[in-house]
Amino acid sequence: MALTGIQIYKLLPKTNCGECGVPTCLAFAMSLAAGKAELAACPYVSEEAKAELADAAAPPIRAVEIGTGERKLKIGGETVLFRHEKTFVNRPGIAVLVTDEMRDEAVGGRLERFKTLAYERVGLTLQADLVAVKSASGDASKFGALTAKVKDETEAGIILMTEDVSVMEAGRKACGDRKPLMYAANKENADGMSALSKEHGCPLAVKGNGLDEVSELTTKLTEEGLHDLVIDSGARGIRKALEDQIFIRRGALLKKYKPLGFPTIAFPCEMTDDLMQESLIASMFVAKYGGIIVLSDLQGYALFPLLLSRMDIYTDPQRPMATSPGVYEVGGPNEDSPVLVTCNFSLTYFIVSGEVEASRVPAWLVVVDTEGLSVLTAWAAGKFVGDLVGTSLKKCGIMDKVGHKKVIIPGYAAAISGDLEDELGDWEVLVGPRESAHIPAYLKEWQP
Amino acid sequence: MALEIPKMSYNGVIKEIPLGKEANPVIVGGETSYPFYLFEGEMPHPPKIAMEVYDAPPEEWAQAALEPFADVINDPAAWAQKCVSSYGAEMVALQLASTDPNAQDNSGEHAVEVTKKVAAAIDVPLIVLGSNNLEKDTEVLKMVAEACAEERLILGPVTEGNYKALGAASLAYHHTIAAGTPIDINQAKQLNILLGNLGVPDERIMVDPTVASLGYGLEYCYSVMERDRMAALTQEDERLQFPIVCNLAKEVWKTKEAKLTEQEAPLLGDPLKRGVLLEAMTALLLLLAGGDILIMRHPDAVQLVRGFMDDLMAN
Structure with missing residues (x-):
C-alpha cells in the first residue's frame, strides 16, 4: 500500500x-x-x-506470471477488498485437471474442450487458461509423458502437481521453456522444490495446513530468494476456504503482512464430485479472491456461466464496458428491414440486440460511439444528440443498405428527434419504446 | 511472526423483518457482518429462497424452465403449492406479469383474484410483484393491498413514483414493502427515508435494488449491494439497514444464452444444466453481495443454492 x-x-x-x-x-x-x-x-x-x-x-500482493507467449497468465497484484473501492485487476486463471491415471479419452476430451470452448464477448475472448497436470501414480516417466502431451497439444499455461521433487523435475523438463507453476512445496519437500524453482525460474505454489504453516513456508522461501509464490491454505470445506481467502487478502492489504502477500490457488475439483456444484464453488472463488481455480472438467454449460462471472466481477467499475460502434445485423436484415440506433454501452447493446433478436423481425442495429455511456446518460452529456447521431448514421454506411428512409431512436432520446431530422435531411425519425422489453411488440408493427 | 487476522469492526445491524402470517412468521435480516463472514459476526436468519409463480401462463419460456411446471402453468394456486410442497420454497413470489399494458394488460380485478387464490393455497409468506409499469402497478397493487387486507403480503416494486399511494395502502392493510430503486444506493436510501416519513414502520420495509443477470450487468447490482451493506454495517447508515430482495430469475431466464438450444449453440452445452447454472450462479453472487431473499425459478437451481448456503453456514 x-x-x-x-x-x-x-x-x-x-x-x-x-x-x-x-x-x-x-x-x-x-x-x-x-x-x-x-x-x-x-x-x-x-x-x-x-x-x-x-x-x-512493493505491491501488497505479488503479481505472478505463469506460462509464456500469448497465453501467458498474470495473477495477483490486487489492491482492494471490494471491487467498488477501485477495481480487481488480474482475472483468476481457470484450470482443468488431468492426471496420469486418467484414461486417454478422458485426457484427450479435456484437452480438446480446453481448446474449443471459447466465447467471444465485447471484444474479449472468454476461455480457460491453464491445464493442471497431476501425478496420481507417482511415476516420473508417466508424469513427464502426460506433461509433454499437454505441452504439445495446447498453448496452455501448465500447473505441475506433485509433491515428489524427482517427479516434479520430470514434469518440468517436459515443459521445456513453458514456465509452469510447480504445485506444491510443503513442510517436507520445501528445500528440494525451492532449489528446483530457483534453478529454472518457475513460480512455486505453497501448500500448508492452515495459514500459519503457509506463512512459515513463504517466509522461508522468500528468504531463499524466491518471490513468485502462490498460496494454497489447504482448506477444502466451502466455509473454511472462503474464510482463508478473506484472511489472506485482508492480511496482505490491511496488515501489509508479507508472508501472505501472494495470489492464491483454489481447488473446487477437490471439494465436490458434482460438476454443477463445483462451478458454483468456482464462482465463489471468482468473487472472493481466488488467483487460480482448478476444475475437474470443462463443459460448456458450466464453463460459460463461470467465465461470465469472471468477466462481470473483474470489469473495471471506473470504466464502462463499450461495444465497437458500427452497423450490426440481427436476424439477416434486407433493404426493407428497420434501422434502430442505440448507444455503445455494452449492456445496452446486449439487451437491445437480444430483444431485437427475440422479436424475430430482422433488423439493422446502428451502434453510435457514446464512449460507453448509456442512452440517457449520453444524451445528458451531449454525446447522444442530433448532430452526432446524424453524423454517425451518415458515416456508418447504413444509408446504402436500406431502401427506406426511416430510423428508430430510443424512447429516452425522444428529445433529439427534431435535431436529428434536420441533420438527416429527408429521413424520418421514429421514436421507439423507452424500455427495451417493449421492442419486440414495437417491431412487429414495423412497415417500411 | 504469527499474523493476527484483522477483523472488521461493525457498528450496525440489519433490521429483522417478520414476514407472512402472524401465526407462522418467517424472519429475514438480523445480520451483524458482511454476508457469510461468520468468523466475525452472525446471520441469525439465513437468506431465504422465494419461488416464482406467474399470474398467467408464461410465453416464450425456455423449455428447461417450463418443464417442471408444465402441469400447473394454468393454475397459479396449484403452481404455488407445488413450489412449497415439492420444492420446499420458503416463500412464493407471485409475478403479476400479465397486468403489463404491453403484455395482456390484465385488470386489477384479475390480479386480486389470482392473489387471493394463491394466498389461500399456501401458508408461507407471499411476495406480490407488479410488472414494472408505474401507473399500472400503482393501480393494481393498491387494489391487491386492499382486497387482501391482513394477508400480510410483501408488495413491490414500490418506487419513488408511487410510494405515497402504495405506502399508505400497505400501512392501512398491514403489508410489507419491497422498495424498488434503479441500481443506485443513494436513491435506495432516499426512498427508505421517504417511506419512514410517510409513517411506514421499519419492520415493514425491504430493499429491492434492481438486479441483473450474470453477463448482463450483474456487476453493477453486485457492487451497489456491497456498498449498501458496507454503509449499513460499518458506517451506521441507519436508512440502509434493511434486508435486500433480489428479483433475479426473470432477468436470468430472459437472456439469450438461457434460451438457446444445444443445436443453436453447441459450445454452450446442455440447455437445462446451463440455464440452471446461470440462475444458481447469479443467485450465489447476489448472496455473497448481501441478498436476503432470492426470487428464483428452477427447482434444480433452488436446490443447488440451498445446498451451497448450508455449506457456507456449516460448522
Missing part, C-alpha cells in the same frame, strides 16, 4: 536543503507520493528510509 506524502516526509532528513530540486522536504515528499520524483534525487536520505520506502512501494 502506497505511503502518503506525510508518511514519506517523516522518513526524509527534513533539512530543506533544496538539492533535490524542490525547495522543501515536504514538497519533495508530496512529489514522491504522487510518483513525480525519484528518491535517488535526495543525496542525504538514510539507508533505513530507502529500505522502508522500497518496501512500501
Whole structure:
C-alpha cells in the first residue's frame, strides 16, 4: 500500500536543503507520493528510509506470471477488498485437471474442450487458461509423458502437481521453456522444490495446513530468494476456504503482512464430485479472491456461466464496458428491414440486440460511439444528440443498405428527434419504446 | 511472526423483518457482518429462497424452465403449492406479469383474484410483484393491498413514483414493502427515508435494488449491494439497514444464452444444466453481495443454492 506524502516526509532528513530540486522536504515528499520524483534525487536520505520506502512501494500482493507467449497468465497484484473501492485487476486463471491415471479419452476430451470452448464477448475472448497436470501414480516417466502431451497439444499455461521433487523435475523438463507453476512445496519437500524453482525460474505454489504453516513456508522461501509464490491454505470445506481467502487478502492489504502477500490457488475439483456444484464453488472463488481455480472438467454449460462471472466481477467499475460502434445485423436484415440506433454501452447493446433478436423481425442495429455511456446518460452529456447521431448514421454506411428512409431512436432520446431530422435531411425519425422489453411488440408493427 | 487476522469492526445491524402470517412468521435480516463472514459476526436468519409463480401462463419460456411446471402453468394456486410442497420454497413470489399494458394488460380485478387464490393455497409468506409499469402497478397493487387486507403480503416494486399511494395502502392493510430503486444506493436510501416519513414502520420495509443477470450487468447490482451493506454495517447508515430482495430469475431466464438450444449453440452445452447454472450462479453472487431473499425459478437451481448456503453456514 502506497505511503502518503506525510508518511514519506517523516522518513526524509527534513533539512530543506533544496538539492533535490524542490525547495522543501515536504514538497519533495508530496512529489514522491504522487510518483513525480525519484528518491535517488535526495543525496542525504538514510539507508533505513530507502529500505522502508522500497518496501512500501512493493505491491501488497505479488503479481505472478505463469506460462509464456500469448497465453501467458498474470495473477495477483490486487489492491482492494471490494471491487467498488477501485477495481480487481488480474482475472483468476481457470484450470482443468488431468492426471496420469486418467484414461486417454478422458485426457484427450479435456484437452480438446480446453481448446474449443471459447466465447467471444465485447471484444474479449472468454476461455480457460491453464491445464493442471497431476501425478496420481507417482511415476516420473508417466508424469513427464502426460506433461509433454499437454505441452504439445495446447498453448496452455501448465500447473505441475506433485509433491515428489524427482517427479516434479520430470514434469518440468517436459515443459521445456513453458514456465509452469510447480504445485506444491510443503513442510517436507520445501528445500528440494525451492532449489528446483530457483534453478529454472518457475513460480512455486505453497501448500500448508492452515495459514500459519503457509506463512512459515513463504517466509522461508522468500528468504531463499524466491518471490513468485502462490498460496494454497489447504482448506477444502466451502466455509473454511472462503474464510482463508478473506484472511489472506485482508492480511496482505490491511496488515501489509508479507508472508501472505501472494495470489492464491483454489481447488473446487477437490471439494465436490458434482460438476454443477463445483462451478458454483468456482464462482465463489471468482468473487472472493481466488488467483487460480482448478476444475475437474470443462463443459460448456458450466464453463460459460463461470467465465461470465469472471468477466462481470473483474470489469473495471471506473470504466464502462463499450461495444465497437458500427452497423450490426440481427436476424439477416434486407433493404426493407428497420434501422434502430442505440448507444455503445455494452449492456445496452446486449439487451437491445437480444430483444431485437427475440422479436424475430430482422433488423439493422446502428451502434453510435457514446464512449460507453448509456442512452440517457449520453444524451445528458451531449454525446447522444442530433448532430452526432446524424453524423454517425451518415458515416456508418447504413444509408446504402436500406431502401427506406426511416430510423428508430430510443424512447429516452425522444428529445433529439427534431435535431436529428434536420441533420438527416429527408429521413424520418421514429421514436421507439423507452424500455427495451417493449421492442419486440414495437417491431412487429414495423412497415417500411 | 504469527499474523493476527484483522477483523472488521461493525457498528450496525440489519433490521429483522417478520414476514407472512402472524401465526407462522418467517424472519429475514438480523445480520451483524458482511454476508457469510461468520468468523466475525452472525446471520441469525439465513437468506431465504422465494419461488416464482406467474399470474398467467408464461410465453416464450425456455423449455428447461417450463418443464417442471408444465402441469400447473394454468393454475397459479396449484403452481404455488407445488413450489412449497415439492420444492420446499420458503416463500412464493407471485409475478403479476400479465397486468403489463404491453403484455395482456390484465385488470386489477384479475390480479386480486389470482392473489387471493394463491394466498389461500399456501401458508408461507407471499411476495406480490407488479410488472414494472408505474401507473399500472400503482393501480393494481393498491387494489391487491386492499382486497387482501391482513394477508400480510410483501408488495413491490414500490418506487419513488408511487410510494405515497402504495405506502399508505400497505400501512392501512398491514403489508410489507419491497422498495424498488434503479441500481443506485443513494436513491435506495432516499426512498427508505421517504417511506419512514410517510409513517411506514421499519419492520415493514425491504430493499429491492434492481438486479441483473450474470453477463448482463450483474456487476453493477453486485457492487451497489456491497456498498449498501458496507454503509449499513460499518458506517451506521441507519436508512440502509434493511434486508435486500433480489428479483433475479426473470432477468436470468430472459437472456439469450438461457434460451438457446444445444443445436443453436453447441459450445454452450446442455440447455437445462446451463440455464440452471446461470440462475444458481447469479443467485450465489447476489448472496455473497448481501441478498436476503432470492426470487428464483428452477427447482434444480433452488436446490443447488440451498445446498451451497448450508455449506457456507456449516460448522
